[in-house]
Amino acid sequence: MILVDTSVWIDYFAGRQVAHVSRLEQLLLDDADLALCGILLTEILQGISDDETFERVRRYMQFLLMLPLVESTYVDAARIYRGLRKSGVTIRKTNDCIIAAAAIEHGCELLHNDRDFAAIAAHYPLRLVA
Secondary structure, eight states: OEEEOHHHHHHHHTTOOOHHHHHHHHHHHTTOOEEEEHHHHHHHHHTOOSHHHHHHHHHHHTTSEEEOOOHHHHHHHHHHHHHHHHTTOOOSOHHHHHHHHHHHHHTOEEEOOOHHHHHHHTTSOOEEOO
16 A cells, blocks of 8 residues: 655646656556545645635545544654654654654555655655655
């Protein structure tokens, strides 16, 4: 199962021809198990300016596997943030720690275009899509 970060979806919906979008397009063609979590859904939808596109994307996202986030996910996210901070690494967005914790908890690989995930993966068992 692959959790797809907002950074990839934004480029995908914008039609950008970059490596992570090509990887997502191949995964879609392969009918791979793609996942989403609530924080990603919020990030994706909040950036859409017009109502028609908002509803189209919302409907599209309904076909992805929705990962449940529980209290332990948020506690683990805080541990990731704190642990990295102690190592001298500052993650720019708390959401990235939540997304990483969700991927780790559910055994997902993460497809992304965000340098913070590489920093997390260097210290925690976050598996990134190659």
